Amino acid sequence: MIRATLTFAEADPADVDRLGGKGAGLARLTQLGLRVPPGYVIATDACRHYLQVGGLPEGLADEVFTRLEELERASGKAFGSGPVPLLLSVRSGAPISMPGMMDTxxxxxxxxxAAVALAQATGDVRFVADVVRRFHAMYAETVLGALDPGQGLEVLAAAVGPDDDPGEVYDRIWAACEKQLQDDCGESVPDDPRAQLLGAVEAVFRSWNTRRARTYRDFHGIPHDLGTAVVVQSMVFGNLSADSGSGVVFTRNPVTGAPGLFGEYLAHSQGEDVVAGIRTPDPVAEALPAPLLEELRTTCAELERTYGDVLDIEFTVERSTLYFLQVRSAKRTAEAAVRIAADLAGEGTIAPAAALRMVTAEQVRQVQRPGFADDDVAEARAAGRLLTTGIGACPGQVSGKLVLDSDRAKERAEAGEAVILARPVTSPADLHGMIAAEGIVTATGGSTSHAAVVARALGTTCVVGASALVVDERARTLVVGDRVLPEGSEVSLDGATGELFEGAFPVATPAAATAALDGLLRIARRSGDSTVLARVTLPADVAPALAAGADGLVTAVDDVLAATGHIDGLVQSLLDGADDMSAAAFDRIAELVEEEFTPLLAAAGGAEVGIRAIDLVADEARELLQQTAVTTRHPALSVPLGRPALVAAQLRGLAAAAAAAGGAARPHLALRHVSDPAEARALRELAAESGVPVGAYVTSPRGVHHVAEIAAAGDVLWLELRALQAAVFGLPARQLLTAEPLDDYLARGLLTCDPRSSVDPAVVGLLERVAAVRSCPLGLRLSGTVSQETAAQLHALGFRRFAVDAAETRPLVLALGRAAAG
Ligand code: ADP
Ligand code: MG
Structure with a gap:
């Protein structure tokens, strides 16, 4: 017989695929000797079977009841009877974390x-009433699909007096729930505990396929066929007494990454209250009694060392005894990810390679993302535009139009607006709105509430627990004290400080990256074996690029001349040159190059500077002509060596600039679109006199075909990945710079690889040929954002020298360090 169930004590914690994350974590905690309420896991295979066949696998029910008897013996409690009744939690837990997306x-x-026995065992009928109403409401909602059965029952349970008869109390709540259910779905909560158990197991299986769970998986690229495990566990009661309660802690701050226990605790509550954000809990360090806090601290520190990661831990206290209910890797902001990785490596808890694996290129990008200017914020504060301050749950500074529900958020975002979603509280039904929004703000809930956890997973700016806010969905207004903002008003949100402002702010790029990021990038550079050159145009760009970790720089002659205001002169010279090839026109270009490259090369000092020669294709030249209102003939310049005098002029200018900048300057000039060894050799001859090293920028499959010979004729070789992809796809290179029509093609499945963001299999073979070049330094010119996967793929193909846009320097340094560390 295939064992579909495994106890926490016997399961292999490494078998996350079958146990799910929650089951695996509970098995590990149990086996580490921590206090975990006993239980077992129904493996994911059973769920997959259930979803395919529509029923429980044969023998599963028997196995569930055999395990139940074992649990009764182990706990000394009895299921459905006295003297002490055994109550259970039936919990979902997928192999990949989907917090709050499935049912429990x-x-x-x-x-x-059992209710009467529980009253006798605890001597507290009000507690029993609370348990009964919680169970009925939850079962009715999750298993039977009733709509919001909770409130009426809560009122009823709250009215129970300490001397009421427990049997009657049970009957009252049961009857009220029944009545609601009859009006609603016509089903009943079964009064047989065994039937309840099987019903709950099936409901957890089914919750794998709810709309919200599917949306979450689609968004995060999680396969739909994994299935969930089910954890069946004996209950502990945080709602039993004043010295009971429940909480969630992170072993470090998941918002900033700062060391030290961070979390929340709510006395006299059941865990669901904290997670659902219904009541706002207290900081754990203030609310938890000292001995418990100490125990929690010690255990968390040990667990962090064992796991080598920051953890998110759910716990419950029953009559001053601490129980662990869940452990998982903590979801964290990009800022926190960077700080945590740097700190754990610094403390020696993890190896450098592991630290690099904890952070993605995308997270580095987020850490250096734009925000508000301090002065603007100070001014807004002084002008009374600060509406309120909540709890910062996910950093980021965003402005947008206020929306009050998730459907509208999605609608407005699809219409192209930046929206800030304000809700009293969020639930999994808000996911589409949260994905659409630039920022999220809620009135209730703490930093472990649904809104906070989901926002961090999405990387969306979020503020929770802004209790001064009243979302009036009828009037479509947000009320803050005596201020009333209609939906659609401009607001600004700071997810770090928790502040909500009236009005919009301009966003700008922040100053230098944080110290933690620099620390992590040092690790990446030490572990890595690659060279990264950053693209610059002005002397002022150089220092920031080198500070970001660039080993050298790249630029283009036409970019530099355009950025320094010489576009008119350049175009005029080109036009003059086109007419009569006069030496004077080219001398003028040589002068401009000398003038503008002297300060650039001086700023670069001894760093290598790769310079792309002027390469204006007819279209671009025409555009320039229009911009500059010069209306004579169009020069056709798409084949650079068709005009040797132009290349010679740039070489003269660069040689003069290098001399003027001092002996350390290391420029080289590269020509685009070289596809023939003969052209490469001609370039070498042309350059001999200037003493400036030269090489080719290969952009075509033909160039790749001849790459060995082209490389042999030059001092450097570059391959432009985007241009090569465009050529292989047969698309104009410009199409790879825009959203349309490629986005639409990809969405409709008419194209299976996005040439803007990944390397096409048809290009891989070409790259292999290029990567074999040994005769001179070989570099890849990358454009736009470079994903972690692409960087790893290019590294695996053997490339070790890259040029990127300046903003991509840090992300690429990290990605390459990660790729090299394995
Ligand atoms: P989720 O996957 O949404 O986090 P859980 O299965 O962790 O759902 O359950 C939600 C909450 O229910 C937990 O945070 C915990 O506080 C509470 N809970 C779960 N199991 C038990 C238990 N055995 N005893 C007491 N509380 C429990
Ligand atoms: Mg949980």
Whole structure:
């Protein structure tokens, strides 16, 4: 017989695929000797079977009940009876974390007999009423699909007096729930605890396929066929007494990454209250009694060392005894990811390679992303535009139009607006709105509430627990004290400080990256074996690029001349040269090059500077002509060596600039579109006199075909990846710079590889040929953002020298360090 169930004590914690993340974590905690309420896991295979066949696998029910008997023996409690009744939680847990997306049923196993026994065992009928109403509401909602059955029952349970008869209390709540269910879906909560258990297991299986779970998986690229495991575990009660409660802690701050326990605790509550964001909990360091806090601290520190990662831990206290209910790798902001990786490596908890694996290129990009200017914020504060301050849950500074529900958020975002979603509280039903929004703000909930956790997973700026806010969905207004903002008003949100402002701010690039990022990038550079050159145009760009970790620089003659205001002169010279090839026109270009490259090369000092020669194709020249209102003949310049005098002029200018900048300057000039060894050799001859090293920028499959000979004729070789991809796809290179029509093609499945962001299989063979070049330094010129995967792929193909846009320097340094560290 295939064992579909495994106890926490016997399961292999490494088998996450079958146990799910939650089951695996509970198995590990149990086996580490921590206090975990006993239980077992129904493996994911059973869920897959259920979803395919529509019923429980044969023998599963028997196995579930055999395990139940074992649990009864182990706990000394009885399921559905006294003297002490065993109550269960039935919890979902997928192999890949999907927080809050699937169902969990607590307090299961309560019938009239168990309720009476529980009252006797605890001497607290009000507690029993709380348990009964929680169970009924949860079962009705999650298993039977009733709509919001909770509130009426809560009122009823709250009205129970300490001397009421537990049997009658049970009947009252049961009847009220029944009545609601009859009006709603016509089904009943089964009063047989065993039937409850099977019903709950099936419901957890089904919750794998709810709309919100599917949306979450689509968004995060999680396969739909994994299935969820089910954890069946005996309950502990945080809602039992004043010295009970429940909480969630992170072993470090998941927002900033700062060391030290960070979390929340709510006395006299059941865990669901904190997670759902219904009540706002207190900081754990203030709310938890000292001995418990100490125990939690010690355990968390040990667990962090064991796992080599920052953890998110759910716990419950029952009558001053601490129980662990869940452990998982903590979701964190990009800022926190960087700081945590740097700190854990610094402390020696993890190896450098592991630290690099904890951060992605995309997270580095987020850390250096734009925000508000301090002065603007100070001015807004002084002008009274600060509306309120909540709890910062995910950093970021965003402005946008206020929207009050998730459907509208999606609608407005699709219409191209930046929106800030304000909600009293969020639930999984808000996911589409949260994905659409630039920022999220809620009135209730703490930093472990649904809104906070989901926002961090999405990387969306978020503020929670802004309790001064009242979202009036009828009037379509957001009310803050005596201020009323209609939906659609401009607001600004700071996810780090928790501030919400009236009005919009301009966003700008922040100053230098944080110290933690620099620390991590030092590790990446030490572990890496690659060279990164950053693209610059002005002398002022040089220092920031080198500070970001660039080993050298790249630029283009036409870019530099355009940026320094010489476009008119350049175009005029080109036109003059086109007419009569007069030496004077080219001398003028040589002068401009000398003038503008002297300060650039001086700023670069001894760093290598790769310079692309003027290469204006007819279209661009025509555009320039229009811009500059010069209306004579169009020069056709797409074949650079068709005009040797132009190349010679640039070489003269560069040689003069290098001399003027001092002996250390290391420029080289490269020509685009070289596809023939003869052209490469002609370039070498032309350059001999100037003493400036030269080489080719290969952009075509033909160039790749001849790459060995082209390389042999030059001092350097560059391959322009985007141009090569465009050529292989047969697309104009410009099409790779825009969203349309490629986005649409990809969405409709008419194109299976996005040439803007990944390397096409048809290009890989060409790259292999290029990577074999040994006769001179070989570099890849990359454009736009470079994903972690692409960087790793190019590294694996053997490339070790890259040129990127300046903003991509840090992300690429990290990605390459990561690729090299394995
Ligand atoms: P999720 O996957 O959404 O985090 P969980 O299965 O972790 O759902 O359950 C939600 C909450 O229910 C937990 O945070 C925990 O506080 C509470 N809970 C789950 N199991 C138990 C249990 N055995 N005893 C007490 N509380 C529990
Ligand atoms: Mg949980």
């Amino acid at each position: 049923i607590l307090n299961l196993g309560i019938d009239r007999r």
